[in-house]
Amino acid sequence: MTSPEEKPGEQGTDLLAKLFDIRSFTGVLFLIFGIIVTIVGLTASDADIQKSAGLNLALLIGPIMFLFGAIFIVWLLLKPPELLHSHEVTEEDLPEQLRHHGLEAIPEHPGEPGSEPPPPPGRRPSGH
């Protein structure tokens, strides 16, 4: 929704990135938990049921977890996540009182030398 124009070649990674949402993780986890615990419940012995006050708890909790997981997945499909994009820090991200002093060197990413404009002459923010 925020990035309608996707660069060619990035579509694959974007699709992958879209899967990385907390709802997909939680949803899939609960689907798996739900299936396993439901199977345990279906095969529960009398001793197990006796242990938990005469309730077949696994058969109660398993389907609930499955349903829960399904809700997350449906939610995810109905409202796909926005891409988690990393964030360049600018002075706008700081409190007003801290702008313009001490943090002049903010947008600097070693490893991407080409993306950075040359420093103004005579004022290279070095750490020393």
Place this chain on the structure above:
Amino acid sequence: MFLAVDSGGALSLDLSAVDLVLMVIYFSFVLGIGFALKRAVKSSLDFFLSGRSLPAWVTGIGFISANIGAVELLGQSASGAQYGSAMVHYFWIGAIPAMVFLGIVMMPFYYGSKVRSVPEYLRLRFDPKAHLINAITFVVGSMLIAGVNLYALSIVLEALLGIKLILAIMLAALFVLSYILLGGLTSAIYNEVMQFFVVLIGMVPLTIIAIKETGGLSGLFNKLSADHGSAFVEPWTGTGIGGTNPVGDWIGIILGLAFCLSFGYWTTNFAEVQRAMAAKDGNSARLTPIIGAYPKAFVPLITILPGMAALVLLPGIGTPGSGLEYNDAIPALMDKYLPPGVLGVAVTGLLAAFMAGMAANVSSFNAVFTYDLWQDYIRPGRSDHYYLVVGRWATVGGVAVAVMTALIASGFSNISNYLQTLFSFFNVPLFCAFIIGMFWKRATRSAGFWGILAGTVAAVTVYALYKVEVLSFRSDLQETMWGSIAAFTAGAIAMVLASLREPRKTDAELHGLVYGMEIRDASDLAVRPWYRSPVVLGMGVLVLNAGLYVAVYVI
């Protein structure tokens, strides 16, 4: 300390293969989240504050979940067994009004001013002295408490897997370290969300059992009332002055517990507030604690209630010779009642809660260490990437200290109680500095420092007088309530006195930080539907709370 497993083996959980499978699946998801989020961390803001990008429901659940650690789950159920239903005050009149207050009133100052941590607010509002006190005590406190959480986690691991304690500590520490290093705060919050649902579903069966086996809620309450007196099941009974309710008197509960202690903890603890600062806009930040308050209202059902039921279901718990301490209530109930599969979910939830508790300490520790100590005082003016690297190393260092604390805690089992007590001395004076700083523009630069100092001295003094039996209280709980009233009063007086002898700060210095000058973004000024309105939702949860109090009496 938390479980009796290391002392005689009275309690060990009997896990079947399917339970272990569930655990392994869960923890591979935890690591998976870390790897998936690795690509999203490019700047220090991504690492420490999730790039201020998360939706309110995620930060809201993270907010509440960061607090459901060892102390909460085992400690509150133990208190339920020991003190009875009056412990609900810690939730319904303590935590929840504080969370609503944070969301409605205080959050615009935190989020709107764009401070990156709670100590940073103090630095801008007051001066570096107040800032340093808070930053240093927070850094030390969160590392030590991370160690206590780690120790609790390792005892459970030791009991489950039969591995040596030191190995369990290392294993657990490595786990937390790796997913925080990979994904930063987002990783911690995502895991808190996942953990929250697992804990919830893992603990609910215990509540069901507790109710069914004791003859229904009214059956349980009647029996406890007959055995322990009606104050045990009615939260306000015996809270008059000179009454007998062990939790205390109503003045202490309302002023001490609700206003000072709970407001102090929930509104100034960076491990909590950080979750709200990670929200994507001003309104989401304000909604964060309020969304968290809804599930929080029901947490007593999975902690205090099973604790109280344990008195009936596990006869003799908490008495010498039974082999069970109050802290064992939940694990022992699990062992006795939960069948395979369900037990696996519950134990996974328990482990996940300890781990999330530790991760919350570590992820807030590294932010304060990097921004508030390293950047402000040691190496200012470097590139953002530099601070990201420092943050990662701080994470490693913090976990290392936590490991050492855990090893020390394994030798001195009471150490965690002392630690909690020690750091509780700072809580209330801090709140005093914040609330007065936010609402009284006249409070000056040094007022923060003197307020914190005077308040802390007062809290320590009351505690010491109680210990040497000059002052007497019904219980340790009542002492903390009155101690915090004293701390708040002393702190407030000191702040007023300090402010009177200094010139006030200029409006430019205070912009965004004090009442009347808060900065609100578009999301916070826009007309919102009721379900996005902090005020409507906040009032809703307070009404819910009142209803729950009534419900306890009706039963």
